[in-house]
Amino acid sequence: MILHILNRPPSSSLTYREALASMGPEDRLLLIEDGVLGALPSQVRHFESVTGRLFALREDLAARGLDGHCDAAVQVVDVDGFVQLTEEADKTVSWS
């Protein structure tokens, strides 16, 4: 299992399409930095193909005033959870 890390939102970058296209059936996707905008109900549809494997970083949501505004399909993790996700993955791939 690979952890994919995306720091761009679907509203301003198409990088998410490359990330999704490269993901295996068990791979997970973590949204960080401006990427957390993709976890909002208005944008989360772009990540339908990875439902249940989609995460967003709490600190970056909070820094943007968005903590608590995530779609219910997104699992919110703090930076400790970010480290844990990297422990559970065989390797990580960062998309930007």
Place this chain on the structure above:
Amino acid sequence: MRYALLVQGPPYSRQAAHSALRFARALLARGHTLESVFFYHDGVYNAARLAAPPQDEPHLVDAWRALHDEHGTRLQVCIAAALRRGLLDEREASRHGKTGHSVEPPFELTGLGQLIDLGLGCDRLVTFSP
């Protein structure tokens, strides 16, 4: 686990370096080892010896240095990316006939081969790009 981080974002203008520092502290708090932080592309500006940010802002250069002092983390800087951006240690400054230097230990100018070694030798290599 043994971790290494690759930082490709400059300090202050983008979030990458700040994200990497936060991740570094979190992995150490979970009991892991941070072997090295490798600075590449504009990330080499994190090694600027003369950085003097306002006192009420995070001092990234000092924060990286603290990782080295407290946890033995190596701070490796791609020499090719550094030289073309004016980041030279004493040896390189002398070699290029420059007065003064802008990189000092514990930051070390090194080659991309070291990055390959980190990828091969560490359990996890996590990249933070702008």
